[in-house]
Amino acid sequence: MPLQITILSCNGILAMNNNNSIGIFDSGIGGVSIWKEIHQLLPHEHTIYLADSKHAPYGQKSPEEILELSIKNTELLLEKKCKLIVVACNTATTNAIKHLRANYNIPFIGIEPAIKPAALKSKTKTIGVLATKGTLTSELFHHTSGLYSDNITIIEQVGKGLVELIESGKINSREMDNLLNEYLSPMLEKNIDYLVLGCTHYPFLIDKLTKILPKNITVIDSGKAVATQVKTVLEQQQLLTKNKTHSKNIFYTNTNTTVLSDILDNNCLVSKLDF
Numbered sequence: 001m002p003l004q005i006t007i008l009s010c011n012g013i014l015a016m017n018n019n020n021s022i023g024i025f026d027s028g029i030g031g032v033s034i035w036k037e038i039h040q041l042l043p044h045e046h047t048i049y050l051a052d053s054k055h056a057p058y059g060q061k062s063p064e065e066i067l068e069l070s071i072k073n074t075e076l077l078l079e080k081k082c083k084l085i086v087v088a089c090n091t092a093t094t095n096a097i098k099h100l101r102a103n104y105n106i107p108f109i110g111i112e113p114a115i116k117p118a119a120l121k122s123k124t125k126t127i128g129v130l131a132t133k134g135t136l137t138s139e140l141f142h143h144t145s146g147l148y149s150d151n152i153t154i155i156e157q158v159g160k161g162l163v164e165l166i167e168s169g170k171i172n173s174r175e176m177d178n179l180l181n182e183y184l185s186p187m188l189e190k191n192i193d194y195l196v197l198g199c200t201h202y203p204f205l206i207d208k209l210t211k212i213l214p215k216n217i218t219v220i221d222s223g224k225a226v227a228t229q230v231k232t233v234l235e236q237q238q239l240l241t242k243n244k245t246h247s248k249n250i251f252y253t254n255t256n257t258t259v260l261s262d263i264l265d266n267n268c269l270v271s272k273l274d275f
């Protein structure tokens with residue numbers, strides 16, 4: 001167990017400690033797809049993950065509600081002395097990260113649909129984006145998609161109902177197959193060659209998607225890019241951990257622990273917390 005030293009500055013504010021945890025939050029289990037990338041790249045970093053499944057889906061909520069929930073999650077991670085926060089949720093990033101960065105003195109890393117690489121690589125000049133309503137209607141998403149819409153047709157599709165099924169452990173269900181077929185058909189008709197997954201829950205559907213989609217369609221998400229950015233920022237801020245042994249990874253959920261435990265391996269500790 002690494003030695004944790006808490007250093008208080010003279011005004012009582014916690015000074016940043018390299019061995020403090022990286023905090024990660026999402027509306028539920030989706031951000032685990034990001035946690036996995038971060039843990040693979042930075043295996044010695046301690047992490048604290050918040051799955052706010054009680055309030056999922058964020059994607060159907062108003063920008064004000066999404067901001068309020070993002071603030072609640074941020075403050076809990078700050079109480080737990082996290083040194084950097086990953087907003088592992090496209091919906092929360094596109095609606096709240098600007099506010100979080102302006103109001104809390106800690107680095108934030110967010111995630112947005114990977115439109116840029118898809119737009120630059122597309123040969124059919126048509127790409128699909130599957131994301132939540134909250135993401136697709138956000139100002140940030142409009143700004144990013146606007147940068148590419150002169151040369152590329154972007155087919156946007158709200159993945160209504162997908163997060164609810166994933167959160168209730170129904171990835172392999174008939175309802176899921178029906179929804180995916182319904183959402184992907186219009187994109188296939190328009191001849192997309194890239195499908196951008198704009199929600200951190202959707203990488204858990206990758207096996208299903210590769211069965212439904214023709215081989216010429218590439219599915220991309222931003223998980224690896226987020227992990228790389230976390231490493232870059234920790235390096236820049238000289239906040240990389242000094243820990244050289246196994247990291248401590250704590251997962252909190254505010255609903256039952258089963259669905260979260262099922263997508264993690266057995267060594268991960270999942271606890272229930274009211275938040």
Ligand code: DGL
Nearest residue numbers: 027057058059090091200
């Ligand atoms: N996983 C989240 C995202 O990336 C939010 C899903 C939701 O709660 O609607 O957008």
